[in-house]
Amino acid sequence: MARQLAGMVVAITGASAGIGRALAVDLAARGASLALAARRRDRLDALAATFATPVLVYAADVADPAQCASFIAAAQARFGRLDTLVCNAGYGLLKGAVESTPEEWRAIFATNLHGTLDCIRAALPAMRAQDPVAGWRGQVMIVSSILGRRASPWTAAYSATKAAQLSLAEALRVELRPARIAVTSVHPIGTRTEFLDVAAPGRPVVDDGLRQSAEHVARRMTAAIRRPCPEVWPSRPSRWLTSLATLCPGLADLAAARLARGVAPP
Numbered sequence: 568m569a570r571q572l573a574g575m576v577v578a579i580t581g582a583s584a585g586i587g588r589a590l591a592v593d594l595a596a597r598g599a600s601l602a603l604a605a606r607r608r609d610r611l612d613a614l615a616a617t618f619a620t621p622v623l624v625y626a627a628d629v630a631d632p633a634q635c636a637s638f639i640a641a642a643q644a645r646f647g648r649l650d651t652l653v654c655n656a657g658y659g660l661l662k663g664a665v666e667s668t669p670e671e672w673r674a675i676f677a678t679n680l681h682g683t684l685d686c687i688r689a690a691l692p693a694m695r696a697q698d699p700v701a702g703w704r705g706q707v708m709i710v711s712s713i714l715g716r717r718a719s720p721w722t723a724a725y726s727a728t729k730a731a732q733l734s735l736a737e738a739l740r741v742e743l744r745p746a747r748i749a750v751t752s753v754h755p756i757g758t759r760t761e762f763l764d765v766a767a768p769g770r771p772v773v774d775d776g777l778r779q780s781a782e783h784v785a786r787r788m789t790a791a792i793r794r795p796c797p798e799v800w801p802s803r804p805s806r807w808l809t810s811l812a813t814l815c816p817g818l819a820d821l822a823a824a825r826l827a828r829g830v831a832p833p
């Protein structure tokens with residue numbers, strides 16, 4: 568049974584740019600009530616001012632567990648329930664595995680993995696106590712990546728966080744099913760956002776024509792919020808290619824080396 572988007576309460580981390588912002592725009596147009604978090608509050612305020620639906624704007628750094636907890640508490644206090652929590656906040660790091668410093672490894676895990684887990688941990692107690700709507704008490708959506716299934720060179724730290732998010736989603740999905748809480752992981756390929764400006768600052772972004780729009784990814788996420796499913800692959804071929812890569816890792820290494828020629832750090 569599909570859930571009604573109008574009136575649904577959705578919390579989104581990382582809503583000030585890119586995929587999170589596009590999802591907020593799509594859901595607001597469909598009448599959902601939104602709780603939006605990011606560090607750049609001015610951007611969230613400007614975005615919320617364009618919406619006709621109820622919006623809570625919250626400045627939070629998800630690398631800080633206390634800020635995750637206070638964002639979720641504020642969302643649940645404002646709206647009285649939380650139908651879907653979208654753990655989207657994250658960033659990339661385009662650097663060799665051992666050239667990335669221990670501090671860079673720890674920092675990216677703090678945001679991408681622990682930020683995800685700390686928001687989920689904060690949201691679950693109240694979500695478990697909610698009455699089900701269309702068969703679900705709630706939903707946790709985790710924005711991983713295609714790189715969560717198969718890492719590419721120069722992205723070891725980032726890909727490891729995305730694989731960890733996928734593992735979290737796979738385990739949690741089965742653990743939470745008896746409570747009727749859905750868990751959905753999202754696996755975009757390269758998407759036109761501010762991602763590369765952060766992952767490789769100062770390097771010109773070459774549009775290879777393969778990247779998706781944030782709006783396309785957002786529409787696929789909205790469909791999975793309406794009808795919760797285990798995984799969202801906004802590019803269908805990428806799902807089959809990564810499955811093939813697990814069967815033929817040597818072949819996948821050759822393909823990855825070829826594809827990575829354009830992204831290797833100077």
Ligand SMILES: NC(=O)c1ccc[n+]([C@@H]2O[C@H](COP(=O)([O-])OP(=O)(O)OC[C@H]3O[C@@H](n4cnc5c(N)ncnc54)[C@H](OP(=O)(O)O)[C@@H]3O)[C@@H](O)[C@H]2O)c1
Pocket residue numbers: 580581582583584585586587604605606607608627628629630655656657658659678710711712713754755756757758759760761762763765
């Ligand atoms: N773009 C791609 O090619 C691609 C592909 C696969 C997966 N993804 C995933 O999609 C998600 C969104 O990325 P995007 O492409 O939309 O990138 P983006 O345009 O750079 O947006 C990232 C968002 O995350 C927020 N954020 C980053 N660190 C944060 C922190 N510590 N606390 C709170 N918010 C934080 C940013 O807000 P503030 O800076 O205002 O805090 C921003 O709103 C990420 O998890 C990324 O790994 C992206």
